[in-house]
Amino acid sequence: MTFAGHDLQMIRLLVVKDWQVYQKQLAGYLAGLLLALSLIGTGRTWSFNAGGLLLLVLLVSTGFFAIGHIVVNERKESTLPFVMSLPVTALDVFIAKLIAGLLIYLVPFLVVLSTTILLVLATSLPDGLLVYAMLVYFFMFLSYCVALCVAIAVESEGWNIFIQMALMTMLSPFMIWAGSLQSIATNVRTNHIVWSPEVLSVFGGEVLVTALALAVTCWFHTRKASVLQSS
Amino acid sequence: MTTAITLAGVRKEYGGFALQDIDLELPAGQVMGLVGVNGAGKSTIFRILMGLIKPDGGQVEVCGYRMPQGQVAAKREIGYASDDMRLYKGKSLRWHMDLVRSVYLDWNEPYAAQLLKRFDLRADQAMGGLSHGQRVKALLLLSLARHPKLLLLDEPTTGLDPVARGEVLEAIAEVLGDENRSVLFSSHNTRDVEQISDYIAFLHRGRLVAVKDKESFLESWRRILCQGEWRDEIAAVPEMVSVRRNGSVIELKVRSFHPGLTARLQQLGLAISAVDRMDLEDIFVTSIAAGERQ
Amino acid sequence: MYGQIVEQVTAKILAGDWLPGQAIPSIRQLAAGSKVSVITVKRAYLELERAGIIVTRPGKGSIVAESSDLPRQLALKDFHAGLSAMLEAADRLQMDPASVFQEVEKELLSHRGAGLAAEERGKTA
Incomplete structure (x- = not known):
């Protein structure tokens, strides 16, 4: 099946291929993330802090892992020539990489996100925490998307590590800045869930940057591919 | 007659290397050996044929498709394996076979099983634990088991032990039985090329020095051993490629050999003691050495 | 390399594996089977046809020639090959026809002489 000149079946196949290659390691990360969430859920201060830290570290590592394996290693381990020997265009391989990259991160990310919502609402944790948590989660998703786009567009490994480190720091x-936002600071320890205009505009900014990163990478690759295709 | 590969005036330049004016035609059903030292441009030709890089100029047609535009359709007909291609370390050969099988409709499972046995490979073994020879054979299996019309093999026998080399050559030779299937393979092992190719393409420094059917190519070269006084006119004979003198013994290597040449040498005062055919290795080394001197 | 194929085919015929009138493998079959290029086998078959050992019918493949005396023909082929090798060597030595004849005669006499002597020894023993 094709759509706008893209072979959807091949793209799906390549995405499934990436998923199968890394599903075992991914399951390990997911188990770690669930452990961190259960620590948070106990409600004690020490385990809440330890769990929170573990959660952040594991989410960042999952991102590192996904980018390192599905994008960087494909080049480093010379499996890219094998992929390119299949009946695909360079553009379809790029689209498949982007989808696989997002999917492989989104699966553990969405599990964490939904579990967090349940946890905050169902346990004695203050419900106001939810808004703050969502801001931080989306910042992490944004960082991942930017790093993924850079990794796909830039072949240099040094630059990729630099960008990932910069985003992580x-x-x-x-987190400190978001915590100091007035509506967050006043509501985070209460049971009020307040989506103030201030918070919503930060969300909007995050979505905008993510979309921009994806759009620039797509534009860059479409141009590169058309240079290859044109005669 | 249909052609499997047509390259016309193909050029590609990057980083101090230039592929220049490549004209090459491989008729369907033939085997062509691409010979050249490392860095001669063999792999670049393969990448252009696969549509992986776009030449700066010239026209490329593979299996009837213009490249790189027709690469998807063309790649359905091509089995490609190169020296720098790897499979997924953590996955088994069986997993790779299933992947390839899901892409190509013409995958032949009984033949795949037969190749597994002949190559002495285990389908359930992870690729990470394979030796170089096993890896090459695994790649070849993935290509061969779907009966591609055109096999593009970049250095398929490099670094293989004699047993594995024999197995690989045998599998490639099986393709010879079908008159619709063609093979282009490169090697710096001239013995492999001499053994199974119908055509020889000789690449040096990004240029095709010679493209000819193998029998007439080998037939056109001679090593002539003679005795006599040295005269500069001997080196000026147009067919002369290499001259070596040792006392009164003179060893000449010539191309475009014809019976009249011996008479000409005799006229120049040489007594000829032997005229021998040369093997591809000797021709290869001689012409490269002659090219370097120019 | 085509020489090896020629030898391989003649050996098969001499051994009686392939009988006169029987079809022999097609060029492509033999090439695939012996890991040798099609063009090489083609050349060997041409050579075999020229020597009258096989007969190729267009579109139908090749058969072993229906010759009553194949071993003799093969020996004759050897003889002619030796003869042309000898003439080439004579050419390189720039021998004139008279001295070639002379050498052949001399060789023939000594060969006969040796044969006769052997026969003599056979009789006395």
């Missing part, structure tokens, strides 16, 4: 300043 921005996490804690962001």
Whole structure:
């Protein structure tokens, strides 16, 4: 089946291939993430802090793992020539990489997200925490998307590590800054869930940056592919 | 007659290397051996044929499809294996076979099983634990088991032990039985090329030095051993490629050999003691050495 | 390399594996089976046909020639091959026809002489 010149069946096959290659390691990360969430859920201060830290570290590592394996290793381990020997275009391989990259991160991410919502609402944890948690989660998703796009577009391994490190170090300043937002600071320890305009505009900014990163990468690759295709 | 591969005036330049004016035609049903030292441009030709890189100029047609535009359709007909291609370490050969099988309708499972046995491979073994020879055979199996019309094999026998080399050559030779299937393979092992190819393409520094059917190519070269006084006119004979003198013994290597040549040498005062055919290795080394001197 | 194929086919015929009138493998079959290029086998078959050992009918493949005396023909082929090798060598030595004849005669006499002597020894023993 094709759509706008893309072979959807081949794209699906390549995505499934990436999923199968890394599903075991991914299951390991997911188990770790669920452990961290259960620590948070006990409600004691020490386990809440330990669980929170573990959760952040594991989410960042999952991102590192996904990018390192499905994008960087495909080049480093010379499996890319094998993929390119299949009846696919370079553009379809790119689309498949992007989808696989998002999917492989989104699965554990969405599990964490939904479990967090359940946890905050169902346990004695203050419900106001939810807004703050969502801001931080989406910041992590944004970081992942930017790093993924850079990894797909830039072949240099040094640059990729640099970008991932830079994004990671921005996490804690962001958490402090988001925590100091007035509607967060006043509601985070209460049971009020308040989506103030301030919070919503931060969300909007996050979505915008993510969409921009994806759009720029797509544009870049379509152009690269058309250079290859044109005669 | 249909052609499996047509390259016309193909050029590609990058980083101090240039592939220049490549004209090459492989008729369907033939085996062509691409010979050249490392860095001669063999792999670049393969990548252009696969549509993986776009030439700066010229026209490329593979299995009737213009490249790189027709690469998807063309790649359905091509079995490609190269020296720098790897499979997924953590996955088994069986997993790779299933992947390839799901892409190509013409996958032949009984033949795959037969190849597994002949190559002495285990389908359930993870690729990470394979030796170089097993890896090459695994790649070849994935290509051969779907009966591609055109096999593009970049250095398929490099680094193989004699037993594995024999197995690989045998599997490639099986393709010879079908007159619709063609093979282009490169090697710096001239013995492999001499053994199974119908055509020889000789690549040196990005240029095709010679493309000819193998029998007339080998037939056109001679090593002539003679005795006599040296004269500069001997080196000026147009067919002369290499001259070596040792006392009064003179060893000449010539191309475009014809019976009149011996008479010409005799006229120049040489007594000829032997005229021998040369093997591809000797021709290869001689012409490269001659090219370097120019 | 085509020489090996020629030898392989003649050996099969001499051994009686392939009988006169019987079809022999097609060029492609033999090439695939012996891991040798099609063009090489083609050349060997041409050579075999020229020597009258096989007969190729267009579109039908090749058969072993229906010759009453194949071993003799093969020996004759050897003889002619030796003869042309000898003439080539004579050419390189720039021998004139008279001296070639002379050499052949001399060789023939000594060969006969040796044969006769052997026969003599056979009789006395």
